[in-house]
Structure formats: C-alpha cells, structure tokens
Amino acid sequence: MVASVPTRAAVGQRGITYGVFWRETEEVFYGPSLSGEHAADVCIIGGGYTGLWTAHYLKKAEPGLRIVVLESDYAGSGASGHGDGFMTPTIGHNLTSLLEAYGSDRAKLAYTVVGKSILEVQRFAAKHGIDAQIEPTGYLNVATNARQLRMLERDLGLIDRLGADSLPELLDARGIRARVDSPALLGGFEVGGAMVNPHRLVRGLSRVVRTQGVEIFERSPATSVAKRPAGFRVHTPLGAVSAGRVVYATNAYQHQFPELRAMVRPMWSYAIVTEPLTPTQLASLQWPGREGFVEARNLIAFARLTAQNRLLVGGGPVPYHYGRDMADTHLRARRPRRYLTGLLGKYFPTLRDLRVTHAYGGCIDMTPDLVPHVGRLRNGALYAHGYCGNGVAFTNTVGKVMRDLVLDRETTYTDLMFVGPQHRVYPAEPLAWLKARMHDLEMRVQDCWPALP
Numbered sequence: 072m073v074a075s076v077p078t079r080a081a082v083g084q085r086g087i088t089y090g091v092f093w094r095e096t097e098e099v100f101y102g103p104s105l106s107g108e109h110a111a112d113v114c115i116i117g118g119g120y121t122g123l124w125t126a127h128y129l130k131k132a133e134p135g136l137r138i139v140v141l142e143s144d145y146a147g148s149g150a151s152g153h154g155d156g157f158m159t160p161t162i163g164h165n166l167t168s169l170l171e172a173y174g175s176d177r178a179k180l181a182y183t184v185v186g187k188s189i190l191e192v193q194r195f196a197a198k199h200g201i202d203a204q205i206e207p208t209g210y211l212n213v214a215t216n217a218r219q220l221r222m223l224e225r226d227l228g229l230i231d232r233l234g235a236d237s238l239p240e241l242l243d244a245r246g247i248r249a250r251v252d253s254p255a256l257l258g259g260f261e262v263g264g265a266m267v268n269p270h271r272l273v274r275g276l277s278r279v280v281r282t283q284g285v286e287i288f289e290r291s292p293a294t295s296v297a298k299r300p301a302g303f304r305v306h307t308p309l310g311a312v313s314a315g316r317v318v319y320a321t322n323a324y325q326h327q328f329p330e331l332r333a334m335v336r337p338m339w340s341y342a343i344v345t346e347p348l349t350p351t352q353l354a355s356l357q358w359p360g361r362e363g364f365v366e367a368r369n370l371i372a373f374a375r376l377t378a379q380n381r382l383l384v385g386g387g388p389v390p391y392h393y394g395r396d397m398a399d400t401h402l403r404a405r406r407p408r409r410y411l412t413g414l415l416g417k418y419f420p421t422l423r424d425l426r427v428t429h430a431y432g433g434c435i436d437m438t439p440d441l442v443p444h445v446g447r448l449r450n451g452a453l454y455a456h457g458y459c460g461n462g463v464a465f466t467n468t469v470g471k472v473m474r475d476l477v478l479d480r481e482t483t484y485t486d487l488m489f490v491g492p493q494h495r496v497y498p499a500e501p502l503a504w505l506k507a508r509m510h511d512l513e514m515r516v517q518d519c520w521p522a523l524p
C-alpha cells in the first residue's frame with residue numbers, strides 16, 4: 072500500500088491554515104525507502120530541484136550511469152516545493168553582491184546561461200506534460216518610495232554595466248499602475264521570467280527523473296558520508312549506498328553535514344495566500360499581464376497571483392534562529408503572517424479584508440558573500456548552495472554544472488563564476504547568531520534610510 076504524504080498543516084486562529092499552500096494543489100504519495108546495501112556510480116543527497124536536475128542531466132549525458140537520490144522526506148518537500156514560484160534570472164541575493172564578488176564580464180555570462188534555463192524549464196514542462204501552471208509573464212521590479220526609486224535607477228545602471236542588449240524602460244507611477252493598479256507603486260521596470268507552481272514543477276521533475284531510470288529513495292535521510300578508497304559510503308537509518316561520486320544537494324539543510332556546516336546559514340522566509348478573488352475583485356486590480364512584482368529593497372517583499380487567482384504576498388524579515396534551527400514550529404510563526412497581512416493592505420487597500428487562507432514559511436540558504444557556490448570538498452564530494460531564495464531557474468543551470476563536474480568535463484558550465492572553492496564561511500555560535508542579528512538590523516536600517524549604501 073502506497074502511503075499518502077500528510078499535508079502537515081494546522082488550522083489556527085481565524086481559520087488560517089499554517090501549512091504550505093502549494094501542497095494542497097496536488098496529492099503526494101511516498102516512493103520507496105532505502106534498505107540494505109546498494110551500489111551506484113553517483114549518490115545525490117537531497118531530492119529538490121538541485122538534486123533532481125543533476126540526476127536528469129547526468130542520465131541524459133550517460134544513460135548507463137547508476138544514480139541514487141536519497142531524500143529525507145519526499146522529493147520536493149524542501150524549498151523547491153515551498154517557494155513562491157517566481158522563476159527569475161536572479162543569481163544569489165542581488166545583482167550588487169554578484170558584481171562585487173565577480174565583476175561584470177563573468178556575471179553577464181552567468182545571467183545569459185540562467186536566462187536560457189528559464190526557457191528550458193518551460194520547454195521541459197511542456198515536453199513532459201508537467202502542469203506546473205507556468206505563466207511566462209516576466210515580473211516587475213517596483214518601488215514604493217523615493218529610496219526604492221533610486222535603487223531601481225541604480226539597478227538599471229548595473230544592468231547597463233552588464234552590457235545587456237536592451238535596457239528595460241523605467242516606468243513612472245502612471246506607467247507601473249497601468250501594469251498593476253496598486254496605489255503603493257511609484258515606479259518599476261520589467262524583467263524576464265515566469266510564475267510557476269513550484270511544487271507541481273518539482274513533483275513533475277521527480278516523475279521524469281524516475282522514468283529515466285534514476286532511483287529516488289524517500290524517507291531515507293543520509294545520516295553520514297564516509298570517504299572510502301574507491302569512493303564514498305553514504306548511510307541511511309536502514310541501509311547504505313556505496314558510490315563513486317557524492318553530491319550534496321540539501322540546500323538550507325547542508326549544515327547538518329559537519330564538512331559543510333560553516334558554509335550556509337538557513338534563514339526563514341514567509342508568505343501568505345488569500346482566498347481566490349472573485350471576477351469583480353480581480354478586474355478591480357487591473358492587472359492584465361499578471362506579472363508578479365518585487366519591491367526593490369534588501370528585505371524584499373512581493374506579490375503575485377496564483378493560477379486560481381489567489382493573492383500570494385511574501386517576503387519581509389528573514390529571521391535566523393540560534394543553532395541553525397529549522398524546526399517546523401517556525402513555519403507556523405504568527406508575526407510574519409501579521410506583517411504580510413499589513414503588506415496586502417498596503418498593496419491592495421480595497422482588498423485588505425480579503426480572507427487569508429494560508430500562511431507558511433521555509434528556509435532559504437544564505438552564504439556570507441550572498442552569492443551561490445558550486446564546489447568540491449577536499450575529499451572530492453560535490454556541493455551546491457547559496458541561492459539566497461532565488462533557485463527556481465538557477466538550479467536548472469546548477470544541474471548542468473554538476474553533470475560536468477561529476478563527469479570531470481571542463482565546459483562553459485564548469486567555468487561559470489560561481490564554480491570553485493567557497494572562501495568565506497560563517498563563525499560558530501554564538502557569533503553566528505549575533506552576526507545574523509546585526510546583519511538583519513543593518514538591512515532594516517538601510518531599507519528605511521533615504522540614501523543608498
């Protein structure tokens with residue numbers, strides 16, 4: 072008998088469901104768990120976009136490879152199924168951090184490659200009949216105050232520095248309100264991308280990868296990874312995999328492995344979802360292109376429509392909990408829900424009384440330099456992390472990078488700027504927590520300060 076995965080949602084005050092909204096858009100059944108001894112060429116730890124795209128591209132390149140994916144819960148149960156569904160070309164936290172870390176020439180190439188991934192994900196979904204509710208709308212970078220307007224101007228300058236073929240037009244308040252009639256918006260410009268149902272996308276991807284012959288074991292957490300002369304031995308509670316290559320694809324959970332602990336910090340990101348809008352309510356928003364929009368600030372805030380015309384509003388503070396605590400109790404935090412309900416009223420005052428049906432959160436994986444890293448540990452195991460909350464398109468690119476690293480190929484992908492050793496790491500507790508608090512404060516102050524840093 073195949074077990075259905077419980078939604079793990081709890082109904083709180085005002086009938087709000089504290090649980091990931093997207094989980095309710097399809098039923099999930101557990102796949103087999105790992106027991107006993109297994110041998111593989113490649114063992115991938117983590118069944119989210121990173122692990123699954125890696126498995127997909129590896130199998131496409133070398134169909135004979137034996138690939139095992141170990142997933143502690145079910146494939147897509149992590150950030151990949153928790154996201155807000157903005158598929159954007161963003162790499163790491165923002166363009167400024169990226170340019171600071173790598174310079175404009177290398178950044179341009181990476182943006183081109185990730186831009187291709189946006190198209191490729193859409194083609195992949197269409198080819199394999201994955202109904203991920205993809206709307207190729209692009210999204211709007213918007214300003215709600217004078218400081219943010221200056222940030223938009225600065226971002227356009229950075230895009231220009233990247234040598235973009237054409238610069239997006241900076242729309243004034245009238246122009247942006249013709250795209251979405253929110254009185255909070257003072258300006259904005261459009262960026263390419265799409266809105267997706269992230270859970271359906273990752274579940275569809277997992278189905279395709281299985282049909283390619285990749286073995287995905289669910290409810291099978293890797294508990295330790297040991298180096299052996301001929302490769303690695305990865306243990307789970309009921310079995311073990313001996314594999315020539317190991318890929319750590321556990322994103323914000325990477326810290327559980329001592330060898331990766333200092334590299335990544337999990338930070339909580341939250342969203343709320345409303346009841347579906349009536350046709351009259353939807354028409355009142357005058358949002359013909361249905362693009363999601365994102366406020367230009369450090370602690371980004373954003374809104375979008377789902378396929379069922381619910382409003383999803385997310386972002387704001389991204390707390391870090393002492394000791395890299397990712398307990399499910401934080402998923403049900405009330406303070407972010409209150410903050411985001413206020414934001415809903417700011418964006419759409421006429422709909423401020425709309426019923427919020429879902430509130431949820433999940434962890435994004437931050438690195439000290441706010442940019443992603445794909446690298447190799449001294450023992451040869453590979454890792455990828457640091458997407459800083461922008462992983463839907465980027466992980467597709469990472470899948471190709473990982474393919475080439477696993478196969479020891481030197482290609483355009485392995486030459487991308489974020490491939491190589493990660494030099495900056497986080498300190499141990501309590502310093503890690505203190506630094507996170509200070510960084511959070513700095514971000515908030517900057518967001519209120521009229522001058523740009």
Ligand SMILES: Cc1cc2nc3c(=O)[nH]c(=O)nc-3n(C[C@H](O)[C@H](O)[C@H](O)COP(=O)(O)OP(=O)(O)OC[C@H]3O[C@@H](n4cnc5c(N)ncnc54)[C@H](O)[C@@H]3O)c2cc1C
Nearest residue numbers: 117119120121143149150151155156157293322433462463
């Ligand atoms: C609330 C939220 C909103 C987001 N919104 C967006 C967005 O709108 N746009 C965007 O581009 N990005 C967004 N992101 C980021 C994006 O979802 C991630 O960057 C992306 O999903 C990362 O994919 P992944 O496969 O690396 O990680 P994950 O999907 O987290 O996969 C890692 C997997 O590893 C598993 N795992 C953990 N430990 C073990 C172990 N010991 N053994 C085996 N398996 C293990 C986990 O269960 C998990 O399934 C959001 C993230 C969050 C949390």
